Amino acid sequence: MSEREAERDGPVPESSGVTRALEAILFASRWLLAPFYLLLVLALAGLLIKALQEAFHFLSHVFTATEAEVILGVLALIDLTFTGSLIVIVIFSGYENFVSKIDASAHRDWPDWMSKIDFSGLKLKLISSIVAISAIQVLKAFMNVKGTSDRDLMWYVAIHLVFVGSGLVMALSDRISGDAHAKAGNGNGH
Numbered sequence: 298m299s300e301r302e303a304e305r306d307g308p309v310p311e312s313s314g315v316t317r318a319l320e321a322i323l324f325a326s327r328w329l330l331a332p333f334y335l336l337l338v339l340a341l342a343g344l345l346i347k348a349l350q351e352a353f354h355f356l357s358h359v360f361t362a363t364e365a366e367v368i369l370g371v372l373a374l375i376d377l378t379f380t381g382s383l384i385v386i387v388i389f390s391g392y393e394n395f396v397s398k399i400d401a402s403a404h405r406d407w408p409d410w411m412s413k414i415d416f417s418g419l420k421l422k423l424i425s426s427i428v429a430i431s432a433i434q435v436l437k438a439f440m441n442v443k444g445t446s447d448r449d450l451m452w453y454v455a456i457h458l459v460f461v462g463s464g465l466v467m468a469l470s471d472r473i474s475g476d477a478h479a480k481a482g483n484g485n486g487h
Contacts, residue, residue, distance in 0.1 A: 327396050334388050334396070341384045348377040369440050376433045383426040390419045417471050424464040431457040 355370035362370070393399055394416050401407040435453045438445045445453075 330391070330396050334392050337384050337388050341381055341388075344377060344381050344384065348374065348381070351377060365440050369437055372433050372437050372440070376430055376437075379426055379430050379433065383423065383430070386419070386422050386426070390415075390422075394419065417474075420467055421464075421471065424460070424467055428457070428460045428464050431460045 351370070351373050355367075355374065359367060359370070389399070431453075435457050438450055438453045442450070
């Protein structure tokens with residue numbers, strides 16, 4: 298064992314009262330995030346209202362709509378559903394990762410994934426949801442190609458490709474970081 302490792306693994310010095318108080322304040326500050334998650338719940342309710350409006354509009358015109366218009370209506374509902382699902386993922390995993398653990402045993406229908414998403418998993422789910430939402434927007438633009446300018450189509454595709462590229466870079470960096478942590482955990486260090 299090197300001298301540096303011995304220092305790191307040695308006894309922990311006593312904390313002063315000021316240090317403990319400061320750490321308690323910093324630790325308690327995580328609760329300042331709770332209102333953000335409540336605001337996301339309100340945003341989810343607003344999204345539900347918009348989805349209901351979209352569904353009403355879609356269903357009221359379904360018999361007179363063309364096939365492309367029906368597909369666009371369905372894609373709009375899928376887009377809103379993905380966005381709502383994304384909000385739920387951010388609410389639960391963000392709250393669990395940054396504020397407080399939720400007692401899943403108190404809820405018999407608690408999905409397993411909700412307590413298993415760490416910050417890295419949250420980032421990947423977030424970017425993959427954004428890529429899916431972006432893909433739906435591109436598909437909607439292509440379904441309405443006559444009503445969309447070439448410039449707009451180019452921007453939809455370019456922005457979508459940026460999201461896809463960002464997702465790939467994030468996944469690759471998480472994989473590299475995970476491999477490095479696994480090697481360090483095995484004691485190899487290289």
